[in-house]
Amino acid sequence: MSHHIVAVKHLKYVYADGTVALQDVNFTIHHGESVAIIGANGAGKSTLLLHLNGYLTPTAGEIRIGDFPLTKQTLPEIRRTVGMIFQDPDDQLFMPTVFDDVAFGPFNLGLPVDEVRQRVREVLEQVGAAHLMEKPPYHLSGGEKKRVAIATVLSMSPDILVMDEPTSGLDPFARRQLIGLLKDFRHTRIFTSHDLDMVLELCERTIILHQGVVKADGPTLEIFGDEALLAECRLEKPLSMQGCPVCGQGRREQRNTERKGSGGVNNS
Amino acid sequence: MRRKSRRFDPRLTPHFKLLTPHSYLLTNHMRSIDGAVLDLKRLDLLATGDSVIHRLDARAKVLTTLVFIISVVSFNRYEFTALFPFFLYPVVTASLANLPGGYIVRKIGMVIPFAFVVGMLNPLFDREVLVRLGPLAVTGGWISCASIIIRTVLTVGAAFILVGVTGFLAVCQALEKLGTPRTFTVQLLFLYRYIFVLTEEGARASRARELRSCGRKGLGLASFGSLIGHLLIRTWLRAERIHMAMLARGFTGEFHSRQVSAFGWRELCYVAGWSTLFVTLRLENGAQWLGRLVTGLLS
Numbered sequence: 001m002s003h004h005i006v007a008v009k010h011l012k013y014v015y016a017d018g019t020v021a022l023q024d025v026n027f028t029i030h031h032g033e034s035v036a037i038i039g040a041n042g043a044g045k046s047t048l049l050l051h052l053n054g055y056l057t058p059t060a061g062e063i064r065i066g067d068f069p070l071t072k073q074t075l076p077e078i079r080r081t082v083g084m085i086f087q088d089p090d091d092q093l094f095m096p097t098v099f100d101d102v103a104f105g106p107f108n109l110g111l112p113v114d115e116v117r118q119r120v121r122e123v124l125e126q127v128g129a130a131h132l133m134e135k136p137p138y139h140l141s142g143g144e145k146k147r148v149a150i151a152t153v154l155s156m157s158p159d160i161l162v163m164d165e166p167t168s169g170l171d172p173f174a175r176r177q178l179i180g181l182l183k184d185f186r187h188t189r190i191f192t193s194h195d196l197d198m199v200l201e202l203c204e205r206t207i208i209l210h211q212g213v214v215k216a217d218g219p220t221l222e223i224f225g226d227e228a229l230l231a232e233c234r235l236e237k238p239l240s241m242q243g244c245p246v247c248g249q250g251r252r253e254q255r256n257t258e259r260k261g262s263g264g265v266n267n268s
Numbered sequence: 269m270r271r272k273s274r275r276f277d278p279r280l281t282p283h284f285k286l287l288t289p290h291s292y293l294l295t296n297h298m299r300s301i302d303g304a305v306l307d308l309k310r311l312d313l314l315a316t317g318d319s320v321i322h323r324l325d326a327r328a329k330v331l332t333t334l335v336f337i338i339s340v341v342s343f344n345r346y347e348f349t350a351l352f353p354f355f356l357y358p359v360v361t362a363s364l365a366n367l368p369g370g371y372i373v374r375k376i377g378m379v380i381p382f383a384f385v386v387g388m389l390n391p392l393f394d395r396e397v398l399v400r401l402g403p404l405a406v407t408g409g410w411i412s413c414a415s416i417i418i419r420t421v422l423t424v425g426a427a428f429i430l431v432g433v434t435g436f437l438a439v440c441q442a443l444e445k446l447g448t449p450r451t452f453t454v455q456l457l458f459l460y461r462y463i464f465v466l467t468e469e470g471a472r473a474s475r476a477r478e479l480r481s482c483g484r485k486g487l488g489l490a491s492f493g494s495l496i497g498h499l500l501i502r503t504w505l506r507a508e509r510i511h512m513a514m515l516a517r518g519f520t521g522e523f524h525s526r527q528v529s530a531f532g533w534r535e536l537c538y539v540a541g542w543s544t545l546f547v548t549l550r551l552e553n554g555a556q557w558l559g560r561l562v563t564g565l566l567s
Contacts, residue, residue, distance in 0.1 A: 055512050076518065084516045091509040094461060096312040096435065105517035107524030136313055156517060 004031035004066060004159045004188045006052065006082075011061035013047055021047040023212035025061070029205075034189040036199040036220065039209035040234035045164075045192040048209065052162050052190070053084045065160070080109065083158030083187075087165040089145035093137035098129070098148050101137055105156040123154040127181060143174025147181070160188040167195045196238035200224065208233050309464070311375070311428065314367055315435030321365040326434045326442035328535035332542045333430045339546040340422045345412045346398065351419065353554035357542065358425045365433045372432070376425050383420035387413035436460050438525050454521055462507055469503045 068074040394409035
């Protein structure tokens with residue numbers, strides 16, 4: 001099943017204004033893996049994602065998706081293989097109704113109308129949005145839009161799902177629903193996110209990007225356990241690993257002792 | 269005691285007094301820009317309906333509309349009465365397709381001022397009296413001005429109804445099938461698509477400006493210059509992101525529609541029927557003919 005592999009070798013990208021977004025990025029993601037790419041603002045996450053679908057051409061280095069190197073000739077096949085879900089669902093939904101939007105990809109693949117109808121129904125049911133089929137996308141709530149945006153990509157049966165900040169802007173319930181949905185997928189999944197608790201739940205592996213290079217790459221729990229590394233990359237432990245702020249466990253206790261020691265002034 | 273018994277009215281507090289007119293204007297303004305966009309989108313949504321007219325092949329509707337527009341436009345400038353029978357087409361189509369009449373009329377109403385500007389000078393320059401209605405002398409200028417307005421109402425109405433019963437996407441597809449170069453139809457589609465992007469960005473930018481200018485004029489014209497510049501760049505970036513999303517889903521310059529339809533007998537009859545009527549009404553003055561018929565019957 002080598003066709004679900006994403007391999008990035010010595011990737012470098014310099015923007016037209018001379019900003020070096022990616023210096024030397026190397027990693028390989030295997031079939032069925034769920035990987036988070038995290039990092040501070042401006043670390044190069046979005047630039048990296050735009051390479052995986054061939055929007056940006058590397059200044060140097062190589063990207064291989066499955067068995068193909070990413071070139072102009074392989075681009076159509078790679079764009080079908082890699083389903084890209086954008087941070088702002090409004091960028092992704094542009095047709096008059098949800099149905100048309102979800103059908104946009106399958107139609108472009110040249111599928112017959114009946115097959116398209118069936119696929120649209122299936123994926124909308126899968127993401128729990130079948131009742132929205134005939135609605136215009138701009139009337140949906142944030143969570144619904146996100147789910148429809150995912151459906152638009154799923155309808156093309158991608159092997160690899162790439163998502164930029166999937167939980168941004170969602171309320172706790174919609175976020176929980178989305179995490180549940182993403183957990184069930186069996187695709188190779190690549191996320192970028194600042195929602196590290198989501199990363200902890202969804203990804204067994206995490207890659208930290210820092211100033212255009214891969215600073216760390218390993219099991220998520222291990223990486224989140226290394227506070228020095230996180231601080232260096234302008235990150236923090238996920239809240240769920242930080243101890244309870246109410247019941248007195250973890251940091252709170254530490255803070256209290258500090259407060260007593262410094263005569264009531266809390267510097268932490 | 270008296271003061272206590274009075275109900276609390278927030279408008280009486282000075283703070284609220286200050287805010288009310290401004291926030292009222294503000295919400296009204298926002299509603300107008302966003303509302304106009306939503307209103308246009310509504311036209312596209314109407315096209316998802318299901319009726320005898322909706323089910324026809326898009327090419328038939330495009331061709332009929334073309335013949336209609338050419339017939340209406342090709343009348344000479346003083347023609348007035350002969351235009352009225354043409355209202356039959358938009359009225360019949362809209363009612364068969366269950367389009368909301370009030371909405372279409374409002375949409376057309378938005379264009380009338382522009383038509384009036386075009387014809388406004390005619391009464392001043394063309395003062396030759398053509399018709400006398402008792403003591404009232406109607407000059408050629410007034411007739412041609414009215415003719416321009418009626419033609420606008422007819423053609424714009426027909427175009428609105430075409431989009432309302434077909435959808436912009438399908439209209440472009442039909443144009444392509446009828447031989448228009450694809451580059452042109454795709455440009456047209458993008459133009460249509462990006463109108464929404466531009467107006468949405470515009471509404472956001474102007475809202476941000478107004479919220480910070482506290483009901484006054486802000487920085488005046490100067491701030492508008494940079495606002496428009498930003499708007500262009502933001503729209504550009506957003507358009508690029510949308511284009512990316514389209515490419516990601518295999519867009520190759522072709523839009524597809526779920527409606528499968530063929531140009532059959534029904535379409536042929538539709539085009540032929542309406543076209544014959546339009547050409548006849550163009551050559552014969554239908555209103556006069558009807559008038560003669562009625563007076564003939566009465567006498």
